[in-house]
Amino acid sequence: MQFKEIIGHKDIKEHLVRTVQENRVSHAQLFLGPEGSGSLALAYAYAQFLNCENRQLTDSCGECPSCRKYSKLIHPDLHMSYPFIAKHKEDTATDYADSWRKSFLSNPYMGLEYWRNQLDADNKQVNINIAEAHGIIKKLSLKSFEAEYKVLIMWLPEYLDTQGNALLKLIEEPPEKTLFILVAENQDKILNTIISRTQLVKIKKLDHMEVAQHLKSVYHLSDQESAEIAFIADGNLQEAMNQILRKQIIILA
C-alpha cells in the first residue's frame, strides 16, 4: 500500500516519511486511531516506504520488488499479527493469513466486526493468544530474508490480554533493524507496560469532507448522499461502508 492510496492524514504521512529520511525510525511505535480512520493502512504504507528500494520524496515507488511484495502483503520480512479464533491452543495468526490478506486488501479500513465476519466468528471470542506471542518472538529473532528491516504489524493489541507481557522484552530491546508497529483503537485497553515502551503516533478520525469525497468517487454517490453518510459515519470509513450496504445504494462496478 502506498501513502497516496490512503485518504487524508497529510501531517502524519509527512511525519512518517521524515522519520525514514532522517534515519530516526523508532523501533516500537503505537499507531492509535479510531476505527475506520486508516491507521492500519498507514502502518502498512509506512513499512512499505521504509523497505522500498527506490524511495520517492513522499512515497514508496510502488514498483520495486519489495513494494510489489508489500502491496500483496507477501513480503517474507513483513509479519502480520491480529486477533483470531484459536481452535487449538497452538494456533497462530499465520493460520489465517490468507483471509487476512484478502480482507485487508479489499477493505483497508476494516473494523473488528468486518474481520470477525470474514472469520465466521459467530459469537466466538477472538484474541491474540500466547502461541502467537511466542511465534512473534521466534520470527523476529531470525535474520531477515531479504529486506533491510523486519517489520511486525500487530492490529488491535487490545486483544493481547496479559499474553502481551511475553512481548515486553522484545518491544524494549528488539533485534537490530526490526520495526514493531502496534495499531490500536483504545488506549485504555492496552497494557500500560506496552504503552510505556512505545512511541505514540496519534491518528485522528477522518473529517467529513474527506469521507464524502471518497464515497462520491468510489461509490458514485450524489453530493447529498455522500454528505449524509459522511455525517452519520463521523470519520469512520468502515461505518460509512456499513451505511451504504444498509441503504443498498451501492452501485456495483
Ligand SMILES: [Zn+2]
Ligand atoms: Zn519501492
